[in-house]
Amino acid sequence: MLKKIYRGVRLLPKRGKEPYLSFYKILGFYPFNITLYEQALLHKSSSIKLKDGRWINNERLEFLGDAILDAIVADIVFKQFEYKKEGFLTNMRSKIVQRETLNRIAIEIGIDKLIKTSARNTTPNTHMYGNALEALIGAIYLDQGYRAAKKFVDESLIGKHLNIETVAEQEANYKSRLIEWSQKQKISVSFDLIDSFVDSNNTPIFKTAVKIVGEQAGLGTGYSKKESQQKAAKEAFNKLHRNAAFRNHIYNLHEQQQQLHNEKYTKVQTEDCVSEENPEPEG
Template structure:
């Protein structure tokens, strides 16, 4: 509290007050290092160079914010639901930090309108807001620390925009979302039960491993096969979003599988002679790179797009009813 008052006094002597006030209204804290907050608003399509020539955007802050947000929300959920098991806590945290929820929060606090991006990226606004929110958490952590992040989430976000009790009861089917994504993008996936064990109270624990194009993806455990599959599916969706090496591996494996099933043409084949569309290895590779870029840019937005639409609609309807009354 005292630090915030001191920063407010310092603000009186600054000429560029508006950016500081903007982030204060949003987070409840006056920025000490305003540059890191501005960086949180830079989408990679609008990267800038610093004095050393290094490109700056919000990707690194997004990476940091993702981890901090997981820890903060886990802390809040752990203390809120004292008698609940690990599986319940994991699912509740996942519902709060998933892309659709963060996108919704970014819109509610006006963060989506502040993100800087090029025109060609305008079609991806649906998830840039959520990414920027994670980057904002990363900036707040570096500027103010863990306690400020937790206070921000508790007082500015959860208390105002999320009904955490209702959210905890809402089912989010990550397995279904993963299957939808795989069917749309023509990937082969498999849910394998790796093993089954017992906990200290002799309750059965199931461990599931997901393979995408025979490439190991997410793993999960739970007190039922369904619970372990849900956790594994959620981990897989996170890898699809944030692990470039995993993306390269599944696309390469998919390309190899499809190559083995492609028809073989001869020089006399009418389809080749008439269309003259024989593709070189370079052509195929370029197409693969383009496909990978397009898919990774939209993957999570499509996979989790409908997860909380019902809740958002309910909240919007409730707000409209209150305004009408």
């Protein structure tokens, strides 16, 4: 407690000055170690080289913030939905921490105005701002601890920019729903990365195909493998539920596959029985 008061007193001359004021407007509190927060908004395209030869940007803080955010959101939905099962809670967490949501919130709280980048492509689809938001959460955790990070996520992000009940009513994670359907129907589903490249701004692009019983059912392109899988899964899931002809085609393919499997199994069993009844003569 005394340490916190001492830090607060030490910051008094700096409060109201940039960049402390800019961070205060976003965070609702003044940073202790402002260097962490500045690094959180340093995109890899503007990496800084230190005297010891190391390059720094916000990627390490993003890695930490991603893990902290997952834990915080899991904590929140666990307490918010007391009687819901594990599958529902997992889907809720996925929908809250998905890149599109984080990117939108990051822009709404003003991170796009503060991030340092030399990348030409600063469109929201790059998820640059959502990644910076995760890095900022990592910085809060290192600077002021888990409790402060949780308060920021719960009150400043979710409380002001998300309606938990609305999120709960949204369509669940398409990849999870497709896998759940495949397990229930005992039908094989695979996610295949069919292409990856960089665009004119050197931004990685991924393309994924969803195959059901070996039949291509959906294609998705995104700025991460996860995003491309979700888009491909959404296309496949909607196709299954809205296109009766395609759904019947998949069921027929599955039946044919099962029939071939059963015939092959029967043939192998028959050959084994014949082999046992007519063993080869000893030399």
